Amino acid sequence: xxxxxxxxxxxxxxxxxxxxxxxxxxxxxxxxxxxxxxxxxxxxxxxxxxxxxxxxxxxxxxxxxxxxxxxxxxxxxxxxxxxxxxxxxxxxxxxxxxxxxxxxxxxxxxxxxxxxxxxxxxxxxxxxxxxxxxxxxxxxxxxxxxxxxxxxxxxxxxxxxxxxxxxxxxxxxxxxxxxxxxxxxxxxxxxxxxxxxxxxxxxxxxxxxxxxxxxxxxxxxxxxxxxxxxxxxxxxxxxxxxxxxxxxxxxxxxxxxxxxxxxxxxxxxxxxxxxxxxxxxxxxxxxxxxxx
Numbered sequence: 287x288x289x290x291x292x293x294x295x296x297x298x299x300x301x302x303x304x305x306x307x308x309x310x311x312x313x314x315x316x317x318x319x320x321x322x323x324x325x326x327x328x329x330x331x332x333x334x335x336x337x338x339x340x341x342x343x344x345x346x347x348x349x350x351x352x353x354x355x356x357x358x359x360x361x362x363x364x365x366x367x368x369x370x371x372x373x374x375x376x377x378x379x380x381x382x383x384x385x386x387x388x389x390x391x392x393x394x395x396x397x398x399x400x401x402x403x404x405x406x407x408x409x410x411x412x413x414x415x416x417x418x419x420x421x422x423x424x425x426x427x428x429x430x431x432x433x434x435x436x437x438x439x440x441x442x443x444x445x446x447x448x449x450x451x452x453x454x455x456x457x458x459x460x461x462x463x464x465x466x467x468x469x470x471x472x473x474x475x476x477x478x479x480x481x482x483x484x485x486x487x488x489x490x491x492x493x494x495x496x497x498x499x500x501x502x503x504x505x506x507x508x509x510x511x512x513x514x515x516x517x518x519x520x521x522x523x524x525x526x527x528x529x530x531x532x533x534x535x536x537x538x539x540x541x542x543x544x545x546x547x548x549x550x551x552x553x554x555x556x557x558x559x560x561x562x563x564x565x566x567x568x569x570x571x572x573x574x575x576x577x578x
Contacts (some may be wrong), residue, residue: 303358
């Protein structure tokens with residue numbers, strides 16, 4: 287039987303939460319969807335776009351009677367939200383999240399959600415640089431991976447339900463240990479974002495020190511745009527991701543910096559064969575990404 291909810295509460299109706307609300311309503315998977323948030327204009331837009339039926343500022347009011355709750359706020363807010371309403375959830379209510387960090391947050395959420403309810407960690411890998419429900423789409427998750435992070439405490443029925451929700455959204459759903467998720471996503475998502483932010487800041491300093499009379503970005507081509515596209519992402523969101531996954535991000539940044547230093551050494555030494563060897567190794571790996 288297809289999943290169907292009577293009352294869905296989406297806490298944080300932004301790009302991800304709003305897109306999921308659109309899908310639940312468009313596919314008839316929920317009788318009623320309420321959005322919970324503080325930005326009234328964004329919530330009004332969510333109603334206009336069909337992502338939610340109504341909105342409230344009081345989370346306790348919004349989750350009352352809910353059988354499915356989606357936590358889609360910045361990861362650093364999880365504790366505050368769950369302390370406010372996690373203990374009030376009804377029998378059998380399923381709570382899931384969409385955060386980019388899982389290990390410590392899944393453990394935290396499992397301790398703050400009522401024993402009557404079930405928590406299932408989730409991470410749809412389908413973001414954009416733009417934020418807010420206005421950037422949402424019913425097609426956002428099509429073909430994208432969604433990683434669920436069950437633990438020994440995860441209810442099997444709840445896990446199957448959340449999996450079906452994301453499959454209905456068009457995602458390719460995988461399961462992974464929460465802490466392994468953070469090592470993997472630290473490498474393939476968090477590290478690239480850190481590199482993109484740092485590169486843009488480096489270019490700003492290059493301009494100030496070497497070409498103050500020119501607008502460097504006016505001379506940029508597709509290479510810079512492709513390399514730094516993700517530097518336009520939400521600073522608030524990425525601040526929290528870096529802090530909550532700091533051990534993995536720092537260890538992986540150390541490796542990245544070592545490779546930068548090696549390339550710098552080869553360039554400084556005028557070692558053409560060494561440079562080509564480094565670049566060829568990178569090119570071979572990058573071409574595998576096109577086939578993934």
